[in-house]
Amino acid sequence: MQDTLIKALSWRYAVKTFDPAQKITDAELHTILESGRMAPSSFGIEPWKFIVVSNPDIQAKMRSASYDQSKVSDASHVVVLARRTDVRENIVRELLDRAAKAQGKDASEMKGLGDMVAGTIASKSDAELDAWVRAQTYIPLGMMVETAALLGVDAGPMEGFSPDEIGAILGLKEKNLRATTMLALGRRGADAFAAVPKTRRDFDEVVEFVK
Numbered sequence: 001m002q003d004t005l006i007k008a009l010s011w012r013y014a015v016k017t018f019d020p021a022q023k024i025t026d027a028e029l030h031t032i033l034e035s036g037r038m039a040p041s042s043f044g045i046e047p048w049k050f051i052v053v054s055n056p057d058i059q060a061k062m063r064s065a066s067y068d069q070s071k072v073s074d075a076s077h078v079v080v081l082a083r084r085t086d087v088r089e090n091i092v093r094e095l096l097d098r099a100a101k102a103q104g105k106d107a108s109e110m111k112g113l114g115d116m117v118a119g120t121i122a123s124k125s126d127a128e129l130d131a132w133v134r135a136q137t138y139i140p141l142g143m144m145v146e147t148a149a150l151l152g153v154d155a156g157p158m159e160g161f162s163p164d165e166i167g168a169i170l171g172l173k174e175k176n177l178r179a180t181t182m183l184a185l186g187r188r189g190a191d192a193f194a195a196v197p198k199t200r201r202d203f204d205e206v207v208e209f210v211k
């Protein structure tokens with residue numbers, strides 16, 4: 001398992017050039033999305049939605065909103081990881097309903113959790129709340145990147161786009177969503193970046209053990 005994981009993570013890189021002729025399978029896509037859905041979040045609020053685009057016309061428009069990055073139009077699928085913008089209004093109720101259903105309880109029995117989450121939300125300014133929610137959406141991104149690598153699916157995480165323009169193309173504002181990141185999925189094409197040696201800080205520079 002350890003070997004498989006490290007091998008997959010060494011194989012993966014942020015793909016710049018996808019082969020537009022190659023699609024990933026539904027099973028691969030589903031497993032990648034499922035790993036994002038299973039991501040942990042603060043209090044379990046899951047303040048995100050994953051919009052999966054596999055429409056060439058829409059991908060072409062999204063490419064224009066992404067500094068013309070070819071991966072947006074050439075990838076098999078582009079997952080837009082969006083964060084919720086209606087956290088103050090709806091997230092506590094949704095969490096309590098979800099948790100109560102999963103645990104076979106009534107939402108009224110979840111008051112302690114509800115008060116804690118509501119208190120945290122109330123203590124934040126709008127900017128702080130958005131930054132908190134935004135940070136959560138990087139967790140499913142990381143999990144999807146890792147799952148894709150384990151499946152041998154190529155992926156390109158992206159922040160290089162205009163959230164306003166992507167939002168307008170996909171009608172995100174009306175759905176109380178704002179794009180945080182995107183993840184292009186597919187098969188690598190003739191990509192010179194595949195041969196570039198991985199650049200990483202040394203283990204001892206990144207990790208410090210306190211015993």
Ligand SMILES: Cc1cc2nc3c(=O)[nH]c(=O)nc-3n(C[C@H](O)[C@H](O)[C@H](O)COP(=O)(O)O)c2cc1C
Pocket residue numbers: 012013014015016069157158159160161181198199
């Ligand atoms: C949140 C995030 C945003 C990124 N945005 C872009 C992007 O817009 N365009 C791009 O070509 N690469 C983007 N990258 C890829 C990084 O440049 C890349 O992961 C980093 O240089 C390390 O290289 P590696 O992933 O190939 O090992 C992004 C990566 C992350 C995690």
